[in-house]
Amino acid sequence: MTSDFSAARIHLERAYHYLQGNDETSRAACDALDLLIEAVTEAQHRRPEAGVLEFPQSTARRTG
Numbered sequence: 001m002t003s004d005f006s007a008a009r010i011h012l013e014r015a016y017h018y019l020q021g022n023d024e025t026s027r028a029a030c031d032a033l034d035l036l037i038e039a040v041t042e043a044q045h046r047r048p049e050a051g052v053l054e055f056p057q058s059t060a061r062r063t064g
Contacts, residue, residue, distance in 0.1 A: 005044035012037045 016033045019026045 003043070005040050009037060009040045009044060012040060 012033055016030055016037065019029050019033070021027075
């Protein structure tokens with residue numbers, strides 16, 4: 001199963017929007033959400049890792 005980073009980012013940004021209070025808890029939560037939103041955004045735009053193909057190696061050495 002793969003993650004839906006786009007949907008996760010939308011929900012995190014919505015949570016950030018609802019935490020507009022000036023109290024310490026709201027500010028701390030917004031700081032934490034900033035870090036999460038940044039991590040999710042990076043993951044959303046990360047290129048998929050390229051696979052490495054293993055080629056069989058022959059046991060006989062060629063000379064010449």
